[in-house]
Amino acid sequence: MKPADSAVPLHPLLAERWSPRALDPGTELTDKQFLALFEAARWAPSWGNTQPARFVAGRRGDETFEKLRGALSRGNHGWAGNAGALVLGVARRVNDEGEQLPYGEYGLGLAVENLVLQAGAEGLVAHQMAGFDGQAAREAFGVPEDYEPLVMIAVGAQGDAAELPDRLAEKENAPRSRMELDRIVFSGSWNEPTF
Incomplete structure (x- = not known):
């Protein structure tokens, strides 16, 4: 556990959320856990209720998982193989009338955050x-041109950082950090800190 060093107490789902690479290769997601991830994503807010988020999801050992893993960069391919599930997040870019759909990436981001927080609620990371490689993922799954593959998500149970290569273990064990609030929240005028 690496809880956030926050200015005020945060809800545990937020304070304890982080992105480990050390995943337990023996943990499998239950059907209920797997379903809950996407039910949470489905209920994310979106601009005009356009619901632009789409997902391609596989569990370790199935063909979808292996195709998703095949699209990962060399740096992610190894450790992500221990995930219980791999998920490709795709944003819809064009509506039914053929017009550009605004805020599709934002909507996908909200849905992914819901998925990530639900993973935490399920005892997962x-x-x-x-x-x-977004193009490789597009081709592997036949993603239409009016949809954009934007993110891959590894979901599983936290594993042992000592099992990672040295450079990744170092990142895994490093303290979490964020910019201070006075650098990101302004009032009155730009760069005039609120806090």
């Missing part, structure tokens, strides 16, 4: 990744 999730690690979001940009290190994957």
Whole structure:
């Protein structure tokens, strides 16, 4: 556990959420846990209730999981194989009338955060990744051109950081950090800190 060093107490789901790479290769997601991830994502807010988030999901050992893993970058391919599930997050970009759908990426981001927090509520962890080949994923699953693969998520149970290669174990054991609030929240004018 690496709880957030926050200015005020946060809900445990937020304070304890982090993105480990050390995943337990022996843990399998139950059907209920797997379903709960996507039920949480489904109930995320979206602009005009357009619900732009789509997912391709596989559990370790199935064909979908292996195809998703095949699209990962070399740096993610190894450790992510221990995940109980791999999930590709895809944003819808065009509506039924063929017009650009605004805020699709934002809607996918909200849905993914719901998925990640639900994973925490299920006693699991999730690690979001940009290190994957979106075109390879598109081709592997026949993702239409009006949808954009944007994120891959590894979900599982936390494992032992000592099992990771040295450079990843070092990242795993490093303290969590964020910019201070005075650098990200302003009032009055830009760069005038609120806190």
